[in-house]
Structures are given as C-alpha cells and as structure tokens.
Amino acid sequence: MAEPNTIPGYLLRNETDASFSSLPAMRNKDLGIWRTYSWADYVENTRRFSLGLAALDFARGDKLSVIGNNRPRLYWAQLSAMCLGGQSVPVYQDAIASELAFVLEHSDTKVIVAEDQEQVDKILSIKEQLPALKWLIYCDPRGMTDYDDVIVKSFNEVQELGDEFRTKSPSYFEDEVAKVTGDDIALMAYTSGTTGQPKGVMLSHDNLILTTRIYLDHEDVRQSDDFLSYLPMAWVGDGLYGLCVSIMIGSACNCPESPQTLMQDLRDLGPTGIIAPPRVWEGMLSTLLLKGADASRLKRKVFSYFQDVAEKTETLKFEGKPISGGLKLMHAIGEILVYGPVRDQLGLRRARWCYTGGAPLGPDVFRFFRGFGINLKQVYGSTELSGLATLQPNGEANPDTVGLPCNGVDVRIDGDNSEILVRCAGVFRGYFKQDDKTAEAIDSDGWFHTGDAGLINENGHLVVIDRAKDVGKLTDGTPFAPQFIELKLKFSPYINEAVAFGDGHPFVASMIAIDFEAVGKWAERLALPYTNYMDLAQKDEVRKLIADEIRKINLRLPEVSRIKRFLLLTKDLDADDNEITRTRKLRRGVIAEKYAPVIEAIYGGRQDVQLALDVTFEDGSRSQVESHMTIDEAA
Amino acid sequence: MPTASNPGDITLSIQSVAKSFGGVRAVIDASTSVRKGEVFSIIGPNGAGKTTLLNMISGFYHPDDGTITFDGKDITNTAPADRAHMGIARTFQNIALFRGLTVLDNLMLGRHVRMKSGVISSFIYWGMAQREEIRHRERVEEIIDFLKLTDLRKTPAGALAYGLQKRVELGRALALDPSLLLLDEPMAGMNQEEKEDMVRYVLDVNVEWGNTIVLIEHDMGVVMDISDRVAVLDHGAKISEGTPDEVRDDPNVIEAYLGSSH
Numbered sequence: 001m002a003e004p005n006t007i008p009g010y011l012l013r014n015e016t017d018a019s020f021s022s023l024p025a026m027r028n029k030d031l032g033i034w035r036t037y038s039w040a041d042y043v044e045n046t047r048r049f050s051l052g053l054a055a056l057d058f059a060r061g062d063k064l065s066v067i068g069n070n071r072p073r074l075y076w077a078q079l080s081a082m083c084l085g086g087q088s089v090p091v092y093q094d095a096i097a098s099e100l101a102f103v104l105e106h107s108d109t110k111v112i113v114a115e116d117q118e119q120v121d122k123i124l125s126i127k128e129q130l131p132a133l134k135w136l137i138y139c140d141p142r143g144m145t146d147y148d149d150v151i152v153k154s155f156n157e158v159q160e161l162g163d164e165f166r167t168k169s170p171s172y173f174e175d176e177v178a179k180v181t182g183d184d185i186a187l188m189a190y191t192s193g194t195t196g197q198p199k200g201v202m203l204s205h206d207n208l209i210l211t212t213r214i215y216l217d218h219e220d221v222r223q224s225d226d227f228l229s230y231l232p233m234a235w236v237g238d239g240l241y242g243l244c245v246s247i248m249i250g251s252a253c254n255c256p257e258s259p260q261t262l263m264q265d266l267r268d269l270g271p272t273g274i275i276a277p278p279r280v281w282e283g284m285l286s287t288l289l290l291k292g293a294d295a296s297r298l299k300r301k302v303f304s305y306f307q308d309v310a311e312k313t314e315t316l317k318f319e320g321k322p323i324s325g326g327l328k329l330m331h332a333i334g335e336i337l338v339y340g341p342v343r344d345q346l347g348l349r350r351a352r353w354c355y356t357g358g359a360p361l362g363p364d365v366f367r368f369f370r371g372f373g374i375n376l377k378q379v380y381g382s383t384e385l386s387g388l389a390t391l392q393p394n395g396e397a398n399p400d401t402v403g404l405p406c407n408g409v410d411v412r413i414d415g416d417n418s419e420i421l422v423r424c425a426g427v428f429r430g431y432f433k434q435d436d437k438t439a440e441a442i443d444s445d446g447w448f449h450t451g452d453a454g455l456i457n458e459n460g461h462l463v464v465i466d467r468a469k470d471v472g473k474l475t476d477g478t479p480f481a482p483q484f485i486e487l488k489l490k491f492s493p494y495i496n497e498a499v500a501f502g503d504g505h506p507f508v509a510s511m512i513a514i515d516f517e518a519v520g521k522w523a524e525r526l527a528l529p530y531t532n533y534m535d536l537a538q539k540d541e542v543r544k545l546i547a548d549e550i551r552k553i554n555l556r557l558p559e560v561s562r563i564k565r566f567l568l569l570t571k572d573l574d575a576d577d578n579e580i581t582r583t584r585k586l587r588r589g590v591i592a593e594k595y596a597p598v599i600e601a602i603y604g605g606r607q608d609v610q611l612a613l614d615v616t617f618e619d620g621s622r623s624q625v626e627s628h629m630t631i632d633e634a635a
Numbered sequence: 636m637p638t639a640s641n642p643g644d645i646t647l648s649i650q651s652v653a654k655s656f657g658g659v660r661a662v663i664d665a666s667t668s669v670r671k672g673e674v675f676s677i678i679g680p681n682g683a684g685k686t687t688l689l690n691m692i693s694g695f696y697h698p699d700d701g702t703i704t705f706d707g708k709d710i711t712n713t714a715p716a717d718r719a720h721m722g723i724a725r726t727f728q729n730i731a732l733f734r735g736l737t738v739l740d741n742l743m744l745g746r747h748v749r750m751k752s753g754v755i756s757s758f759i760y761w762g763m764a765q766r767e768e769i770r771h772r773e774r775v776e777e778i779i780d781f782l783k784l785t786d787l788r789k790t791p792a793g794a795l796a797y798g799l800q801k802r803v804e805l806g807r808a809l810a811l812d813p814s815l816l817l818l819d820e821p822m823a824g825m826n827q828e829e830k831e832d833m834v835r836y837v838l839d840v841n842v843e844w845g846n847t848i849v850l851i852e853h854d855m856g857v858v859m860d861i862s863d864r865v866a867v868l869d870h871g872a873k874i875s876e877g878t879p880d881e882v883r884d885d886p887n888v889i890e891a892y893l894g895s896s897h
Contacts, residue, residue, distance in 0.1 A: 032779070260786035
C-alpha cells in the first residue's frame with residue numbers, strides 16, 4: 001500500500017492495516033485507571049464524531065477549535081475536522097476570555113469543542129463576539145445539566161447524530177477523506193504573540209507530514225513507543241511530536257489525568273520520549289533536590305558523592321577529554337545506586353530521548369540530567385516551521401546550541417542582522433487573513449525569517465543568541481546580542497537580573513542586580529554582616545564573588561563578547577519602577593534613560609558613580625535614594 | 636438509595652425535640668422538616684443549639700424529648716452507625732479524619748458501612764471480597780474525580796491544607812452514598828477562594844447526585860445564596876423558617892441577630 005499523504009489517510013490505514021488496528025493508539029487516565037483505545041477504537045470514535053459534525057453542517061474549509069487539557073475526545077475532534085477537509089484551530093486552555101475572543105473571532109471558528117463546564121462558561125461569556133460560531137460541544141457532562149443554550153451539545157449527542165447520519169450516507173466519511181489533499185490546511189495554530197496580536201499560522205497536511213517524516217529520519221521512534229501528551233494542545237509541538245508522530249508510526253499518545261497529577265502520571269507511564277520546556281526540567285530538579293533533603297544522612301552523602309561523579313564525567317565528556325578508569329568505575333556503581341533509581345523516580349527510565357526547547361535551559365540543569373543518564377537534547381523550531389528546524393543528534397548534546405539543521409532543512413544566517421533564515425518543507429502557508437505579515441515573514445526565495453538572531457558554530461550547530469531586533473554592534477562592528485549575555489549571567493545563582501550594554505560602544509559591560517536571598521545566605525555562611533540590599537551589593541566580598549562568577553561566564557563567551565566592566569546595582573530591577581515588565585522582561589529603553597549616568601561612567605573609565613534613583617516602595621510611596629556604586633573590571 | 640420517596644417529599648421530620656446538658660437547655664423545643672433534594676440550612680447566633688440539633692439528627696445525642704423520623708421510620712433512639720446504614724452521613728465542624736491515612740484510604744473507610752466481606756475473606760482478598768473492593772474503589776474514584784482530589788489520592792490527610800481536609804471530609808461523607816448529608820460548618824475558617832470552591836462542590840453534590848443537604852453555616856452570604864429553605868434557631872428554639880428572602884425580612888430574626896434596639 002502506498003504511503004498516505006494526508007493525516008486522515010494515515011488514520012484509515014491504521015484502522016484497516018492489521019499490524020496497527022488492535023494496538024494501543026491512545027490512553028487516558030480516568031478515575032485513576034489508564035484506559036486504552038486501540039487504533040480501531042480511535043478511528044471509529046473519530047468517524048462517529050466526524051459524521052456528527054457533518055450532520056451539523058460542518059464542511060470542507062470550516063474551522064473547529066478545541067479548548068481544554070489533553071483529552072482523547074479533543075484529539076478526535078481535531079482529527080474529525082481534518083477528515084472532513086476542515087481545519088483544527090486549537091486554543092490555549094488557560095487563556096482568559098478576552099484573548100480567546102480575539103482568536104476565535106479572527107479564525108471564523110464554526111464549532112468549538114470544550115473539555116468541561118469551565119471552558120463552556122468562558123465561551124458562552126464571549127458568544128456575542130463570535131458571529132461565525134454555530135455549535136459548542138462539551139466532553140465532560142459534569143455540571144452541564146442546566147445549560148439550555150441552543151448551541152450547546154454534548155460530545156456523545158454529536159456522535160449519536162453521526163450514527164444516524166451514517167445510516168443515510170454510509171460512505172460519506174470515506175468519500176470526504178478521499179477528497180482531502182496534502183495542500184489542504186490541516187491546522188491553524190495561533191502564535192502566542194509577544195508583540196502585537198496573535199497571528200494564525202496555517203499549516204497544511206504536507207507541512208505536518210513532511211516535517212514529521214524529517215523528524216522520524218533523525219529519531220528512532222518505534223510503534224511500541226509511548227508519548228505523554230501534556231503540553232498545551234494549542235502548541236504546534238503537541239500536534240507534531242504527539243499527534244502526527246503517533247498517527248504515522250502507530251505509537252501511543254497518553255493523556256495525563258490532570259495537570260496536577262502530571263509527575264505521578266509520568267511515573268506511572270514511563271514514556272519512551274518526552275518534550276518539556278525548561279521550567280519543567282528546572283521544576284523536576286528542584287523537587288528532586290527538595291525531596292533529597294529529607295532523606296537520611298547516609299543517603300544524602302551517597303547522592304551528593306555520585307552527583308559529583310556524574311558532573312565530573314559529563315564535564316569531561318563535554319570537553320572531549322578522556323575519562324579515567326576509576327571515574328568510569330564509580331560512574332558504573334553510581335548507575336546502580338543512584339542514577340537508575342533517580343531516573344525511575346522521575347518516570348524517565350524508559351525514555352530514549354528527552355527534549356528541551358522554547359527557551360534556554362541553564363547549563364547546570366542540563367548537565368545534571370545528562371549526568372544522570374537522561375538523554376536530554378535541545379530542539380529548535382517555531383510554529384511557522386511546523387515545529388522543527390534543528391535537533392541535537394545523540395552524543396552532541398550541548399546546552400549552548402540548539403543542534404544541527406535536520407535533513408532537508410536549510411538554515412542560513414542573514415548577513416545584516418544575524419537573523420536566522422530557514423527554508424524547509426515545514427514552512428507555513430501564510431498567516432490567516434494577514435497577507436502583509438506573511439510577505440514580511442517569507443521572502444521571495446521561500447526563506448522564513450525567524451526573527452531570532454543566531455550563528456552557526458564551528459561544529460555546524462545553530463546557536464540562537466537573541467531576538468534579531470535587539471542585536472546591535474560594538475564600535476568595531478562585532479555583533480552584540482545583549483540577551484545572550486544576560487541569560488548566561490542569570491544562570492548564576494547569585495545573579496537575579498542583568499543588563500548588558502555594548503551597542504555602539506567599544507566593549508561589553510554589564511549592570512548586575514544580585515539575588516538578595518542567595519547572596520544573603522552566602523554572606524551569612526561567611527559571617528559577613530549586612531543591613532540591606534544596598535549594603536550587601538556594595539560589599540567588597542560580594543563584588544569579588546560576582547567578579548568570579550563573571551570570570552567563569554566569560555570563559556564560555558567568544559573573546560569579543562566578554563564582559564570587560566561591570567557594576568552591582570544597589571537595588572533590584574523592579575516592575576514597580578517600570579524597569580522590567582510583569583513577566584520580567586527588560587524594558588531596555590527605560591533602563592538606558594534612567595541609568596544613563598552609569599553607562600557614561602562605565603565607558604568613561606571612571607571607578608565609581610553616584611546616582612539618585614527613584615524608588616517606589618511596596619505601599620506605592622516614592623522617594624529618591626542617593627546611591628554610590630563601584631565599577632569593577634572583569635578579568 | 637435506600638428510599639422510596641420522591642423529590643419534594645418530606646424525608647426528615649423533627650418533632651418538638653429537646654436536649655439539656657445539666658442545667659443548660661441547648662435545644663428547648665424545635666420542630667422542622669426537610670424535603671427530599673433540598674438544601675436546608677440551620678442558622679443562628681453562637682450557642683443557639685445548631686450543632687446540638689445536628690448531633691441529634693446524626694445520632695450522636697439522643698433527645699430528651701420529641702421524635703425524629705427519617706423516611707417514615709422513627710430514628711429517635713437509633714445508634715449513629717445504624718443511621719449511617721440508613722443513609723445519613725455527616726461532616727464535623729472540627730475535622731475528624733485519620734491524619735496518617737491517605738486521602739484514598741480515608742474515603743475507602745467511608746465505604747466501610749457498605750462493605751459486606753468479613754475480616755477473613757478480606758484478608759484472603761479473593762473472589763467476592765476482591766470484586767467488592769474493586770466496586771467500592773470505583774465509587775471512591777468517582778468521588779475523588781468529582782471533588783478534584785486526583786493529585787492528592789496518595790497524600791496523607793494530615794499533610795493537607797485545612798481547606799483541602801474539609802473537602803476530603805466531604806468526600807468521606809459522600810462515600811457512604813448518603814441520601815441525607817449533614818454538613819456542620821463546612822466553610823468555617825476558610826478563605827474566600829476556598830469558600831467559593833466548597834460552595835460549588837456542595838451545590839454540585841445537591842444538583843448532580845441529588846443528595847438532600849442539611850447545612851449549618853455562619854456565613855450568611857453563603858447560606859442565603861445556596862439554601863432552598865432556612866431555619867433560624869435562637870436560644871434553643873426555632874424562631875423562623877422559610878425561604879432565604881422570607882427569613883431575611885423576618886423581624887424575629889433581625890432582632891435575634893442585631894438586638895431589639897436597632
């Protein structure tokens with residue numbers, strides 16, 4: 001049989017092909033038990049819902065949104081729309097009503113499938129703003145008895161409508177599936193929109209299937225594999241690495257019981273692969289260390305000894321240096337005593353690949369997991385690229401890069417502003433209703449402009465350094481990416497916030513806000529008395545501590561981007577003072593203006609600076625604080 | 636449910652009950668009736684005799700005088716355990732959970748009155764006993780799902796925050812499959828968010844599972860919002876009864892709460 005070329009095509013294959021049909025396609029933990037659906041169940045459920053949609057006049061080109069946590073029924077609803085030649089528009093389940101209204105209105109969504117009462121209420125509250133909306137279908141009947149709005153229907157009702165429809169037109173489903181082509185839009189994923197309103201990224205069946213094939217070329221995914229579907233359904237990665245991979249390979253997607261039980265479900269399941277954003281990895285590590293602190297003294301000793309062994313081994317591997325026999329032996333013992341059990345506790349015992357992406361992950365966290373035998377790797381892709389552009393091959397994992405361009409993916413660095421340009425089968429079909437934005441994003445040669453600045457390092461790996469618009473140049477013309485340097489600084493436990501300067505200046509300099517808690521504890525251990533933040537930040541010992549941190553960080557930076565001078569701020573950067581946003585992103589304009597004398601002093605070669613700072617106290621009162629800051633040279 | 640009555644029928648009837656502790660006459664002469672499927676609240680100032688009345692319904696105290704009938708049966712002197720069998724469950728003002736047991740085990744314990752296997756067959760865990768345990772576990776899992784306790788199944792009850800312990804208590808009462816649920820200040824000591832959650836659960840239990848609810852609560856906003864009918868006690872006697880609106884406007888009630896000089 002020829003390989004299908006649409007997602008519904010693969011569905012029908014999985015149903016008829018005996019080597020798929022009885023295997024698990026999806027599991028869902030419900031009432032404490034993992035319930036399994038075979039491919040036959042999975043496709044039949046999709047077919048029944050699909051025909052129900054057809055009975056409700058859903059036709060080619062129509063759009064269906066799903067909103068809720070990862071649930072089999074929501075996946076079936078997405079696929080049902082695709083089977084009828086329609087598009088799935090998954091939306092973020094935690095979005096507030098006004099954000100939802102924009103996306104659902106803009107996308108002309110005709111049918112919304114909501115997980116539960118909470119989501120139904122949200123949609124009903126914005127119903128008036130959604131002229132295209134015809135039906136609101138809910139999955140979980142809990143609390144839904146008193147809803148008499150005519151547009152509201154239950155998932156089961158729709159499936160029953162489908163059964164009726166089928167008696168009248170028995171081959172309708174198969175006929176519609178046959179009409180779907182690779183060029184049809186399958187998925188419209190809205191980008192989260194850090195700048196301006198979200199944009200609807202149109203991805204065709206070809207985009208998704210070809211990108212999944214590229215991915216499968218690089219990673220050994222097997223039919224017997226299990227994937228934990230817990231990332232938002234609105235994120236393209238869930239569609240690609242979860243849904244598409246599962247349908248094409250025949251592996252199983254598993255839906256956790258609830259977002260709160262995730263860690264327990266992870267352990268129950270022991271997936272063979274997992275994708276998690278940095279905050280999940282950081283959370284896992286801190287939970288682990290927290291639990292470890294309650295263990296007996298002996299266990300704590302053993303753990304910390306073998307943690308050292310793991311770290312040493314990993315560092316040597318990373319630097320390409322030989323590992324001594326003694327260390328190898330200790331590592332093998334550690335595998336039995338510590339690393340294996342820890343992987344088991346985390347539910348990663350069976351995991352052959354683990355990805356992090358979306359944001360940088362601290363090198364310490366990265367090294368910890370790798371050291372404990374978890375194959376953690378970086379992946380890079382954006383919604384507009386169907387979620388995949390570069391990937392780290394096994395054995396070339398590195399916290400600093402995002403990996404090698406995948407087969408068939410062309411990556412180029414634009415000369416002017418170091419913007420990363422990508423051309424591949426996954427490049428999207430345009431932003432919905434925004435042709436002008438599409439023309440800005442994809443140039444005439446088909447390159448997608450990612451908006452990220454990057455470079456290709458000596459091993460051919462892509463390194464993402466910053467948002468392209470923030471990248472500047474030193475006076476000698478060297479590109480300067482502030483965020484790249486700031487992130488490295490912020491990975492130090494003693495540094496809370498950092499601002500890097502360099503655009504239009506001869507060298508890189510930085511203003512640093514110490515982490516009051518971490519540095520305070522450090523000072524207490526040294527019996528170093530201090531009164532407040534300002535006092536602590538100007539202690540000679542603290543300045544030396546940070547200088548040491550910067551020296552370490554400088555070693556990992558290219559010669560020209562190294563920090564030459566720095567100063568410790570006498571107050572933390574604060575959203576109340578308008579210096580950072582509520583989500584802790586720097587407001588560079590405000591900072592440049594407010595700290596102009598500091599910048600002048602740093603580049604003027606002065607040893608210290610006096611600055612009157614406006615501070616806003618927690619009760620809202622404001623005052624001016626005169627502060628004196630010393631400028632240090634970084635080695 | 637162990638009852639043949641229809642919604643709206645009287646399920647619990649209290650006829651001139653009285654209870655004294657030494658010289659203190661906690662309840663002097665209270666009569667009221669609760670209809671099937673309603674949320675019935677008992678309110679009153681501190682020391683009005685609310686909890687004493689509730690304790691007489693659940694069988695913790697036996698009235699000195701008067702009768703209590705439940706679904707047509709006189710239960711005035713029935714033991715608490717037998718009342719549990721008949722379908723009356725309660726929660727306590729001060730949390731009464733097994734602190735060292737997990738949430739799941741606390742709820743399974745609530746199923747105990749509905750279990751038939753003996754000690755020995757349970758120990759062997761085979762056939763009947765195993766099937767029964769699985770059946771009860773299914774019901775408990777429904778309650779866990781209903782009360783959104785899925786992530787806390789295996790957490791010891793004592794390690795939970797106060798508001799959550801209250802929720803577990805409600806779950807344990809529900810595990811009895813009661814037709815009448817007595818809630819003694821389920822929202823006491825909670826913050827606003829916890830209160831709102833609890834109100835939601837109490838209403839859901841009432842609407843979705845059809846349990847009749849007798850509620851003692853101090854928070855007037857909550858009572859007036861969710862009750863079908865309200866009875867007001869003062870100094871051990873019922874001074875008013877009716878819908879929340881009727882009670883709110885009753886001069887007797889205003890006097891009891893605010894004093895006559897207002």
